[in-house]
Amino acid sequence: xxxxxxTSRDAQADPSAGAPGAPATAGRRITGVLLHDRAAVxxxxxxxxMVLMALCAPLISALTGHGPTAFDTSAINVDNGGLPKGSLxxxxxxxxxxxxxxxxxxxxxxxAYGARVSFLIAAAATVLTTLLGVVFGMxxxxxxxxxxxxxxxxxxxxxxxxxxxxxxxxxxxxxAGNRSLLLVVxxxxxxxxxxxxxxxxxxxxxxxxxxxxxxxxxxxxxRALVFKEILPNLRSSLIVMTTLAVPGYIGTEAGLSFLGVxxxxxxxxxxxxxxxxxxxxxxxxxxxxxxxxxLFLTVLSLTVxxxxxxxxxxxxxxx
Amino acid sequence: xxxxxxGRIAGLVLILFMVCLFxxxxxxxxxxxxxxxxxxxxxxxxxxxxxxxxxxxxKPFLVQFWDFISGLFVGRDYGSGANLVHCGAPCLGYxxxxxxxxxxxxxxxxxxxxxxxxxxxxxxxxxGIAAGLISAVKEGSWWDRTMMGxxxxxxxxxxxxxxxxxxxxxxxxxxxxxxxSAVSFFDDPVxxxxxxxMPWIVLATGYACLYARLTRANVIxxxxxxxxxxxxxxxxxxxxxxxxxxxxxxxTPVTTIFGMDFAALLGGALITETVFGxxxxxxxxxxSIAKNDQPVIMAVTLLAAFFVVVxxxxxxxxxxxxxxxxxxx
Numbered sequence: 001x002x003x004x005x006x007t008s009r010d011a012q013a014d015p016s017a018g019a020p021g022a023p024a025t026a027g028r029r030i031t032g033v034l035l036h037d038r039a040a041v042x043x044x045x046x047x048x049x050m051v052l053m054a055l056c057a058p059l060i061s062a063l064t065g066h067g068p069t070a071f072d073t074s075a076i077n078v079d080n081g082g083l084p085k086g087s088l089x090x091x092x093x094x095x096x097x098x099x100x101x102x103x104x105x106x107x108x109x110x111x112a113y114g115a116r117v118s119f120l121i122a123a124a125a126t127v128l129t130t131l132l133g134v135v136f137g138m139x140x141x142x143x144x145x146x147x148x149x150x151x152x153x154x155x156x157x158x159x160x161x162x163x164x165x166x167x168x169x170x171x172x173x174x175x176a177g178n179r180s181l182l183l184v185v186x187x188x189x190x191x192x193x194x195x196x197x198x199x200x201x202x203x204x205x206x207x208x209x210x211x212x213x214x215x216x217x218x219x220x221x222x223r224a225l226v227f228k229e230i231l232p233n234l235r236s237s238l239i240v241m242t243t244l245a246v247p248g249y250i251g252t253e254a255g256l257s258f259l260g261v262x263x264x265x266x267x268x269x270x271x272x273x274x275x276x277x278x279x280x281x282x283x284x285x286x287x288x289x290x291x292x293x294x295l296f297l298t299v300l301s302l303t304v305x306x307x308x309x310x311x312x313x314x315x316x317x318x319x
Numbered sequence: 320x321x322x323x324x325x326g327r328i329a330g331l332v333l334i335l336f337m338v339c340l341f342x343x344x345x346x347x348x349x350x351x352x353x354x355x356x357x358x359x360x361x362x363x364x365x366x367x368x369x370x371x372x373x374x375x376x377x378k379p380f381l382v383q384f385w386d387f388i389s390g391l392f393v394g395r396d397y398g399s400g401a402n403l404v405h406c407g408a409p410c411l412g413y414x415x416x417x418x419x420x421x422x423x424x425x426x427x428x429x430x431x432x433x434x435x436x437x438x439x440x441x442x443x444x445x446x447g448i449a450a451g452l453i454s455a456v457k458e459g460s461w462w463d464r465t466m467m468g469x470x471x472x473x474x475x476x477x478x479x480x481x482x483x484x485x486x487x488x489x490x491x492x493x494x495x496x497x498x499x500s501a502v503s504f505f506d507d508p509v510x511x512x513x514x515x516x517m518p519w520i521v522l523a524t525g526y527a528c529l530y531a532r533l534t535r536a537n538v539i540x541x542x543x544x545x546x547x548x549x550x551x552x553x554x555x556x557x558x559x560x561x562x563x564x565x566x567x568x569x570x571t572p573v574t575t576i577f578g579m580d581f582a583a584l585l586g587g588a589l590i591t592e593t594v595f596g597x598x599x600x601x602x603x604x605x606x607s608i609a610k611n612d613q614p615v616i617m618a619v620t621l622l623a624a625f626f627v628v629v630x631x632x633x634x635x636x637x638x639x640x641x642x643x644x645x646x647x648x
Contacts, residue, residue, distance in 0.1 A: 160627050169342075247475065255477060260609070300472055
């Protein structure tokens with residue numbers, strides 16, 4: 001999501017990106033390559049559509065006249081165990097993606113509001129994980145010695161944890177407060193070592209490179225060394241790792257909500273919708289298919305985009 | 320080498336101890352009082368105190384923790400006088416829900432989890448490595464692009480979505496497979512295979528896709544190495560260069576990752592077992608968490624962490640044996 005936004009901003013700022021003769025900075029060159037890649041454009045388009053749907057969720061509700069938690073008993077067949085009226089899970093002009101069985105809540109409204117929850121959590125988790133990963137990874141790599149020892153041992157410890165079991169356990173034992181915030185903290189808390197490990201390794205090699213030595217010798221402060229010399233060189237691998245991590249966080253959030261420890265009802269999230277569709281999948285497959293397919297396509301688009309960004313970045317480094 | 324191994328084992332024990340402490344702290348200190356839950360609605364304060372003392376919950380935290388750790392190695396006693404119950408080593412306590420010894424619960428369910436994990440591992444190794452190898456040899460071809468597209472798609476399906484979709488298509492619509500259940504191999508091998516087939520596929524899909532991509536990337540890198548060029552220019556047939564020279568360096572990283580992935584699975588294929596209702600360690604973990612059954616949560620977390628750290632150690636040792644460049648003297 002972050003990258004999609006960054007990409008479009010770059011494209012607006014410089015429509016001639018990738019044009020021959022233009023001074024190609026890394027960012028512009030990658031954008032140029034991606035714009036000529038059909039899979040990347042399609043994925044970015046789908047993600048943009050989903051983000052737009054999430055942003056416009058209240059608008060969608062207002063237009064169709066169905067809120068995400070509003071019951072509509074006229075759309076379900078009470079005599080038939082509460083199944084939606086009509087074929088394909090009750091798809092009609094009134095309910096564009098059908099309704100939930102039993103209470104007739106509008107699936108389009110729920111999917112749109114669910115996207116807000118899922119994306120917000122994934123985006124926040126990405127930001128927090130990246131922040132933690134960069135700070136601790138650079139601390140360990142830059143200072144070495146006992147700082148490195150401590151950070152590395154903490155990372156070993158966190159990575160030895162059965163993360164999924166522990167996330168579920170922590171989430172279920174903590175009091176039900178702000179679930180979304182808790183999810184972000186728990187996902188990032190177990191996620192940052194994987195990023196920090198890479199950042200640490202790269203910082204270790206960067207610290208001994210000549211240009212850093214030169215800056216140090218010419219009296220640059222530690223702050224200048226970190227922010228002017230080392231961090232810019234980590235940028236490309238950070239972009240790649242973050243883009244590839246976002247689909248993972250969307251999947252984790254959905255998985256935790258699916259297992260019943262994520263966002264608590266009636267607030268919808270995709271995983272939670274899939275979870276509640278489990279008991280209906282045999283008689284009303286559309287109830288399961290709508291959030292399931294959207295989740296799959298979103299994760300797929302993000303993965304494809306991340307993969308293409310990596311390919312473009314790698315090609316740039318090789319050149 | 321002996322020094323290296325003993326150092327690693329010391330680190331392993333330390334990490335397991337930390338995991339224990341952390342888990343214990345969270346579940347016995349932060350979560351609701353189990354004595355109240357066991358006691359139920361018609362409960363007197365005396366009865367709560369009695370349950371607390373019989374479970375050892377009235378002692379200070381560090382004493383409780385010490386009792387737990389020593390129980391693992393030498394066993395421990397619960398209650399006093401006529402109600403004394405001895406729990407032999409390795410003692411993980413008794414489930415708050417079923418009053419069964421936790422050790423027995425774990426050992427009863429481990430075979431189901433092992434069946435799911437081993438079957439899935441065989442499936443994903445065969446499919447993933449084969450697809451990756453062929454893709455690498457035919458790099459850029461129609462097959463390569465299709466396979467890698469499929470691999471990206473397969474890696475993007477959340478496994479519970481795949482599980483429900485498969486169950487709908489294969490069980491409800493086409494009716495070619497039964498609902499999964501933990502059938503014993505010795506009772507009915509055919510039924511056993513049919514029951515476990517869907518869990519295997521669901522668990523294997525994501526890994527097979529990752530391994531296909533990983534294998535392809537590694538083989539392509541290896542094929543570009545100088546020693547491969549030498550082998551080819553000596554006039555060795557392509558199949559022989561592939562088998563003798565390329566496979567070992569290309570597949571060594573796959574071994575590493577496989578060890579860690581497989582070890583993580585033994586701690587319970589939580590989602591797969593829960594979705595299919597297979598009574599393995601993963602489902603036990605989910606159930607115990609839902610019911611706040613602390614001794615069982617402790618046991619599952621410890622077991623999973625144990626497999627992960629031991630898996631890492633084994634992987635590193637196998638790695639030094641497979642790849643002479645990192646061999647330790």
